[in-house]
Amino acid sequence: MKIISAHELRKAVDKAVNSVRLVDIHTHLYSTDFGNMLLWGIDELLTYHYLIAETMRWTDMPYEKFWQMSKREQADLVWDTLFIKNSPFSEACRGVLTVLEKLGLDVSGRNLEGYRKFFENISVDRYVDMVFELSGVKYVIMTNDPFDDTERNVWLGSYRGDERFKAALRIDPLLNSWSTTWERLREWGYNVTRELNEGTLAEIRRFLSEWIDRMNALYMAVSLPPSFRMPEDSDRAMIIEECIIPVSREKNIPFAMMIGVKKLVNPGLKLAGDSVGKSDINTVEYLCAKYPKNKFMVTMLARENQHELCVAARKFRNMLVFGCWWFLNNPSLIEEMTRMRFELLGPSVIPQHSDCRVLDQLLYKWVHSRKIIADVLFDKYNDILATGWHVTEEEINRDVEKLFGGNFHDFLKMQF
Numbered sequence: 001m002k003i004i005s006a007h008e009l010r011k012a013v014d015k016a017v018n019s020v021r022l023v024d025i026h027t028h029l030y031s032t033d034f035g036n037m038l039l040w041g042i043d044e045l046l047t048y049h050y051l052i053a054e055t056m057r058w059t060d061m062p063y064e065k066f067w068q069m070s071k072r073e074q075a076d077l078v079w080d081t082l083f084i085k086n087s088p089f090s091e092a093c094r095g096v097l098t099v100l101e102k103l104g105l106d107v108s109g110r111n112l113e114g115y116r117k118f119f120e121n122i123s124v125d126r127y128v129d130m131v132f133e134l135s136g137v138k139y140v141i142m143t144n145d146p147f148d149d150t151e152r153n154v155w156l157g158s159y160r161g162d163e164r165f166k167a168a169l170r171i172d173p174l175l176n177s178w179s180t181t182w183e184r185l186r187e188w189g190y191n192v193t194r195e196l197n198e199g200t201l202a203e204i205r206r207f208l209s210e211w212i213d214r215m216n217a218l219y220m221a222v223s224l225p226p227s228f229r230m231p232e233d234s235d236r237a238m239i240i241e242e243c244i245i246p247v248s249r250e251k252n253i254p255f256a257m258m259i260g261v262k263k264l265v266n267p268g269l270k271l272a273g274d275s276v277g278k279s280d281i282n283t284v285e286y287l288c289a290k291y292p293k294n295k296f297m298v299t300m301l302a303r304e305n306q307h308e309l310c311v312a313a314r315k316f317r318n319m320l321v322f323g324c325w326w327f328l329n330n331p332s333l334i335e336e337m338t339r340m341r342f343e344l345l346g347p348s349v350i351p352q353h354s355d356c357r358v359l360d361q362l363l364y365k366w367v368h369s370r371k372i373i374a375d376v377l378f379d380k381y382n383d384i385l386a387t388g389w390h391v392t393e394e395e396i397n398r399d400v401e402k403l404f405g406g407n408f409h410d411f412l413k414m415q416f
């Protein structure tokens with residue numbers, strides 16, 4: 001047992017946080033089984049939708065013209081606009097620079113063609129190994145959408161599996177647009193109707209169960225608008241209470257709710273056109289209270305919801321707060337949220353997920369987040385050391401292991 005003195009604390013915390021092999025519980029990455037769905041390389045990095053939104057602020061080019069350009073041309077435009085004509089200090093731009101640095105490329109050279117050459121000379125399999133190694137990620141959880149035809153075909157056909165990519169069943173169309181989704185279920189052989197009668201609800205449950213089993217999904221997930229309310233007289237509320245709740249209970253897997261996205265406030269921007277709105281914490285409390293034997297993972301997109309979400313988590317052990325999602329995945333907000341969470345919930349949270357869409361992003365999102373989480377942890381240990389309490393190296397490692405994967409695993413095992 002090694003007791004850590006105040007002057008050894010910084011080093012001990014940094015060592016624990018930087019060396020932990022972590023679990024990334026929400027990404028949009030795919031294993032090589034999914035072919036082109038696995039995005040990687042400099043042109044994908046530069047055309048990340050966070051960077052497209054930033055680029056379009058500097059140009060009066062019609063959106064359609066941008067979408068007609070090839071990926072390479074789009075990447076050239078982003079590079080020129082955000083990295084050459086302006087300084088790349090936004091978090092998404094800085095991320096690209098961190099990736100280049102981690103790959104050992106010359107950041108000061110600003111040589112986009114040189115970066116492209118690096119990627120042309122590496123195979124995807126080697127690159128996947130390399131990124132997992134360099135980023136210290138044990139495994140990521142994908143976002144697996146059975147309503148996406150390309151993805152669906154892989155699951156039904158050539159899927160082989162890779163321990164580093166685990167599945168989560170994503171069900172947005174089921175919950176957010178039943179009025180059109182029911183026809184797809186019908187096409188696939190489920191005996192459903194537009195009307196949510198008993199037979200249809202049973203078939204939706206069968207659909208969920210079959211896909212959870214097929215994917216070996218660790219949880220079910222959905223992104224929801226700020227207007228999400230429960231209880232409510234709506235298709236969505238009915239499907240949640242009659243299908244999602246019983247199936248997640250039966251399979252003992254969490255239902256992950258990502259709440260607060262306003263889809264396509266600017267449709268011209270496509271994937272980059274979504275925004276944020278304040279959501280309703282009563283809805284989260286209602287579900288946790290009414291279904292104490294169910295497990296919920298919750299992240300909310302609005303900064304304004306973060307405090308009440310922490311308070312709700314204090315009240316409901318069947319709820320696990322996770323990540324600094326999307327527009328919150330910025331240093332100042334990660335720091336604020338992590339402090340708030342540690343102060344209200346101690347280490348009983350999942351402080352971060354990456355939401356990576358491009359494999360390479362694992363090389364920056366975790367470097368940036370690890371640093372901030374370590375800073376906050378250091379402050380928190382320091383505060384208790386000041387009282388005369390001591391912490392050991394083992395205890396720091398234990399806490400860090402929990403924050404970066406252990407809490408998630410323990411939650412999966414819970415049977416309330």
Ligand code: RAT
Nearest residue numbers: 028143223258271326355357
């Ligand atoms: O963060 C993002 O990339 C968003 O576009 C969304 O994918 C969001 O994270 C989601 O999972 O809906």
Ligand code: ZN
Nearest residue numbers: 026027028355
């Ligand atoms: Zn996401």
